[in-house]
Amino acid sequence: MLVLTRKKDQSIMIDGNIEVVILDVSGETVKVGIRAPREISIYRQELYEAIRDENIKAARSGRGIPEKLKQFVTEEDNGSEKG
Numbered sequence: 001m002l003v004l005t006r007k008k009d010q011s012i013m014i015d016g017n018i019e020v021v022i023l024d025v026s027g028e029t030v031k032v033g034i035r036a037p038r039e040i041s042i043y044r045q046e047l048y049e050a051i052r053d054e055n056i057k058a059a060r061s062g063r064g065i066p067e068k069l070k071q072f073v074t075e076e077d078n079g080s081e082k083g
Helices: 046-060
Strands: 012-015 018-025 029-035
Touching: none
Parallel strands: none
Antiparallel strands: 012 018, 018 029
């Protein structure tokens, strides 16, 4: 993990097209702004995990999943590809 120190109104560039800006710092709360191309999905971690878990649950149920893809979702690997 890369750890950087930033102050209000300072930013971090990622891969030349994603900018993370520190908008405000108040106590233990930091307000962050993100500028990124529309095709890049950005989620809070807890929301990302909820979406991932629902996708795994749907894949395990087999609804709408082609038979060829079912082999890649197992209880043991929590949805990671076998390989």
